[in-house]
Amino acid sequence: xNKNIAVLARTLSIEIVRVTEAAAVAAARLRGRGDEKAAxxxxxxxxxxxxxxxxxxxxxxxxxxxxxxxxxLYIGEKVGTGNGxxxxxALDPLEGTTLCAKAMPNSLAVIAMAExxxxxxxxxxxxxxxxxxxGYPAGLIDLDLPPEENVRRLAEAKGVPLSQITACVLxxxxxxxxxxxxxxxxxxxxxxxxxxVAGIIHTANPDETGIDIYMGTGGAPEGVLAAAALRCIGGxxxxxLVIKNEEQRERMIRMGIADPTKKFAMExxxxxxxxxxxxxxxxxxxxxxxxxxxDQVITHSVVMRxxxxxxxxxxxNHTLDKANQF
Numbered sequence: 635x636n637k638n639i640a641v642l643a644r645t646l647s648i649e650i651v652r653v654t655e656a657a658a659v660a661a662a663r664l665r666g667r668g669d670e671k672a673a674x675x676x677x678x679x680x681x682x683x684x685x686x687x688x689x690x691x692x693x694x695x696x697x698x699x700x701x702x703x704x705x706x707l708y709i710g711e712k713v714g715t716g717n718g719x720x721x722x723x724a725l726d727p728l729e730g731t732t733l734c735a736k737a738m739p740n741s742l743a744v745i746a747m748a749e750x751x752x753x754x755x756x757x758x759x760x761x762x763x764x765x766x767x768x769g770y771p772a773g774l775i776d777l778d779l780p781p782e783e784n785v786r787r788l789a790e791a792k793g794v795p796l797s798q799i800t801a802c803v804l805x806x807x808x809x810x811x812x813x814x815x816x817x818x819x820x821x822x823x824x825x826x827x828x829x830x831v832a833g834i835i836h837t838a839n840p841d842e843t844g845i846d847i848y849m850g851t852g853g854a855p856e857g858v859l860a861a862a863a864l865r866c867i868g869g870x871x872x873x874x875l876v877i878k879n880e881e882q883r884e885r886m887i888r889m890g891i892a893d894p895t896k897k898f899a900m901e902x903x904x905x906x907x908x909x910x911x912x913x914x915x916x917x918x919x920x921x922x923x924x925x926x927x928x929d930q931v932i933t934h935s936v937v938m939r940x941x942x943x944x945x946x947x948x949x950x951n952h953t954l955d956k957a958n959q960f
Contacts, residue, residue, distance in 0.1 A: 662924035666737030696724030740918035746862035752906035768868025866938030
């Protein structure tokens with residue numbers, strides 16, 4: 635990391651939480667209304683405004699789509715005042731749009747930031763993922779191994795029977811073979827409807843969350859964001875982009891991914907000094923959701939930094955008659 639951004643990193647790691655707070659509050663105003671697009675658009679607008687107030691020369695490398703899909707924060711969009719360090723930004727203004735629209739648990743506003751060139755410039759495609767928390771031998775899990783072999787290795791490393799291992803998997807038809815294999819092996823499966831960033835982060839603290847391992851295919855943007863979080867709190871993760879057609883393969887190559895079939899380690903998805911922040915939109919197992927009171931808004935966030943391993947839990951009371959940020 636260059637000296638310029640190293641000096642500013644401590645400040646940025648706090649400033650980025652203002653970005654996720656703004657997006658979370660905007661989305662929470664539409665919580666439970668059944669309108670995913672409106673909630674997502676509100677979060678995007680609020681996050682873009684907050685980012686453009688930061689003294690950074692930022693480029694969105696993981697966003698919500700392409701330039702012609704406005705109002706999404708698109709891949710390649712420039713944000714910030716331009717009067718600061720060059721940084722890569724990965725973001726999901728509303729992780730779990732369906733969760734927010736239905737007022738279900740674990741909807742988040744999420745962002746990661748690192749020195750330019752540190753985050754994988756991945757397209758808005760799918761990614762195979764597998765992740766566990768920290769404290770295990772390197773290379774314990776592998777995308778190329780069958781699901782039952784990965785959980786067997788994990789159980790041996792933990793010194794517990796397979797019956798005490800719980801895997802988190804997105805509840806999708808494409809994962810039926812994974813779910814069947816895991817249950818046949820004797821471990822439990824925690825199915826989630828959305829929100830695989832939260833699902834992967836859960837593996838870092840299995841004693842609290844009950845989740846030991848995450849596996850399955852989800853969005854590539856969420857994969858990079860989850861890798862950024864694990865870089866800060868410890869863990870292992872692998873990801874591999876899913877290629878649906880030749881056009882998508884060529885697009886990945888144009889984005890700088892020489893081998894679209896490559897199996898990326900966590901450190902290749904998110905390298906350098908990574909800063910990660912998330913704010914709860916709805917109540918969940920990681921963060922409480924936004925709470926609206928008569929004269930204030932209360933938010934609950936987590937901010938992490940990989941260089942120091944610092945994790946800050948922030949409960950903020952935003953007094954509306956003194957600050958009009960929301």
